[in-house]
Amino acid sequence: MxxxxxxxxxxxxxxxxxxxxxxxxxxxxxxxxxxxxxxxxxxxxxxxxxxxxxxxxxxxxxxxxxxxxxxxxxxxxxxxxxxxxxxxxxxxxxxxxxxVQKEEKLSGASPVAARMAKEAGVDLSGVEGSGPGGRILKQDVEFLLSHPQASAGKVNATPAARSLAAQAKLELNQVSGSGPEGRIQAADVRRASQAGPAATAPAVPAAARRTIPFTGMRRAIGLNLQASYQQIPHITLQVDVDMSASEALRVQANQMLPAGSKDKVSLTAVIARAVVWSLARNPILNSRLEEEEIVLLPDVNLGIAVALDEGLLVPVIQQAQGKGTLQLAAELREVTERARGGKLRQTDLQDGTFTISNLGMFGIDRFAAIINPPQTAILAVGQVRKQFVPDEHGQPVLHSVMTATLSADHRVIDGADAARFLADLRQALEKPEVMTL
The missing domain is CATH 2.40.50.100 (RNA polymerase II/Efflux pump adaptor protein, barrel-sandwich hybrid domain)
Structure with a gap:
C-alpha cells in the first residue's frame, strides 16, 4: 500500500x-x-x-x-x-x-548549506550546486571545504548582486562593495547601475544608510512576540541566587565524565535541572491556557533559547522531568549544535512547555524575557558575577551571584505562585542536594 x-x-x-x-x-x-x-x-x-x-x-x-x-x-x-x-x-x-521567481531559477543555497558556508568562510556565489536546478546543498559545501581551490579566484559578491550585474551588463570588479570585507551587495549594483561610470570610483561612504528586510524569521519572531506582549499580561519577579554550590556541582560533574568527553556540563544544564525540579513542585507554571481551560501538562518539555545570526530559535528537550544533570547536559549540547548547524529535527521544536533564556555569556546581569506562547512562563538568567554578600555576622563575603527573572502570564499564574517557584529554584541552586532527597 x-x-x-x-x-x-x-x-x-x-x-x-x-x-x-x-x-x-x-x-x-x-x-x-x-x-x-x-x-x-x-x-x-x-x-x-x-x-x-x-x-x-x-x-x-x-x-x-x-x-x-x-x-x-x-x-x-x-x-x-x-x-x-x-x-x-x-x-x-x-x-x-x-x-516563486527565485525558486524557478533555484539559485542560491539551501539554508543548511548557506549556514555551513558562512561558518567556514566559504563564498558560494557562482557555485553550481548538485541539487535540482543547480541548488547548492550540504554535500556541495562539504566538497568545497575539502577542495578550497574550487571556490578561489571569484569576485566577492552575493548571488543577487551577480544576477543584477549580469542584467545591467556591469563588471563586478568595477563595483565597490559595502558589505562585510567589501562584499558586493545587490544595493551596490543598483547604485552603480543608476549612477553609471561614477559608481566604479570611490567606495560607498561608511555613513551610507543600510536596511535589513523585516521578513522571514525576523518578521515571524517580531510578530509573535508583539502578539505575546499585547495579549498576555506579563508579571515579572526577580531573585538573586548564590551560585557557589551549583558551580561546585558543575565542576564535580565534569570530573566524573570520561576523558575526552564532549558532554561537558554547562551552568545552563545545572539551571535546567533545577528548573525541572522546581516545576514539579509548582505545576501551574508548566501549563497552557486553552480557551476556557488551564491545562496542566504532564511532561516538562524544556525550551532553551539559542541565538542565531538569523534570529532566535527555541529547541526543546523533550520529557526533561525524567533526566538528570548529565543527560540534560548531553541533550542540551546536541540540540544546540543541531540548531546552529541547521539540522534540527521536527521534534526539536515541538510542544515546549517552559523556556529558559540565558544571556549571561553576553555579560548581561539581568533582564526580563517575553513569554513564548502558548507557554505561560519563561525564565531569564544573567551572568554569574562576584558580589559581596553580608554573612550572619554582617561581614562582607565574596560570593558568586546570578539574577533570575521570571516572566509569567498573570491570567494563569498569581504572584504567589511565581514567588514560590523562584523560592524553590533558589533553594535548588544554592543547595543542589535537595533535588536528590
Missing amino acids: AKEVIMPKFGFTQEDSQILAWLKNEGDPVEKGDPIAEVSTDKVSMEIEAPEDGILSGILYPVGAVVPVTQVVAYILQPGENLPAAASAPVGKPAPAAV
Whole structure:
C-alpha cells in the first residue's frame, strides 16, 4: 500500500510550510530516514524524511508551493505498486512572487548549506550546486571545504548582486562593495547601475544608510512576540541566587565524565535541572491556557533559547522531568549544535512547555524575557558575577551571584505562585542536594 509523505507540523501554531527544494527526484529509490525535501516555516528550515524504504512517487507540489500542515505532498511506493487513484495536489496557497521567481531559477543555497558556508568562510556565489536546478546543498559545501581551490579566484559578491550585474551588463570588479570585507551587495549594483561610470570610483561612504528586510524569521519572531506582549499580561519577579554550590556541582560533574568527553556540563544544564525540579513542585507554571481551560501538562518539555545570526530559535528537550544533570547536559549540547548547524529535527521544536533564556555569556546581569506562547512562563538568567554578600555576622563575603527573572502570564499564574517557584529554584541552586532527597 502506498505510504503517504505528509507536510509535518513543526510548531503549536504553525498552519503551513513552504517547499524550498526536492532533494530527491520522482522515481528515485529512498531509504527510511533519507531527507527527500527541504521545507521552511517563517522561523526555521527543516527536512522531510522518507517514512519508509521505497520509491519516491507522486510528488504533488512544486518548489515554492506553500502547503498546509498534515497535507500529503508525495508517496513512497514499493516496486510494482501504483499511486492511489485520488492522488492529486489540492489547491494550496501560492508562494510570494519574489519566492516563486527565485525558486524557478533555484539559485542560491539551501539554508543548511548557506549556514555551513558562512561558518567556514566559504563564498558560494557562482557555485553550481548538485541539487535540482543547480541548488547548492550540504554535500556541495562539504566538497568545497575539502577542495578550497574550487571556490578561489571569484569576485566577492552575493548571488543577487551577480544576477543584477549580469542584467545591467556591469563588471563586478568595477563595483565597490559595502558589505562585510567589501562584499558586493545587490544595493551596490543598483547604485552603480543608476549612477553609471561614477559608481566604479570611490567606495560607498561608511555613513551610507543600510536596511535589513523585516521578513522571514525576523518578521515571524517580531510578530509573535508583539502578539505575546499585547495579549498576555506579563508579571515579572526577580531573585538573586548564590551560585557557589551549583558551580561546585558543575565542576564535580565534569570530573566524573570520561576523558575526552564532549558532554561537558554547562551552568545552563545545572539551571535546567533545577528548573525541572522546581516545576514539579509548582505545576501551574508548566501549563497552557486553552480557551476556557488551564491545562496542566504532564511532561516538562524544556525550551532553551539559542541565538542565531538569523534570529532566535527555541529547541526543546523533550520529557526533561525524567533526566538528570548529565543527560540534560548531553541533550542540551546536541540540540544546540543541531540548531546552529541547521539540522534540527521536527521534534526539536515541538510542544515546549517552559523556556529558559540565558544571556549571561553576553555579560548581561539581568533582564526580563517575553513569554513564548502558548507557554505561560519563561525564565531569564544573567551572568554569574562576584558580589559581596553580608554573612550572619554582617561581614562582607565574596560570593558568586546570578539574577533570575521570571516572566509569567498573570491570567494563569498569581504572584504567589511565581514567588514560590523562584523560592524553590533558589533553594535548588544554592543547595543542589535537595533535588536528590
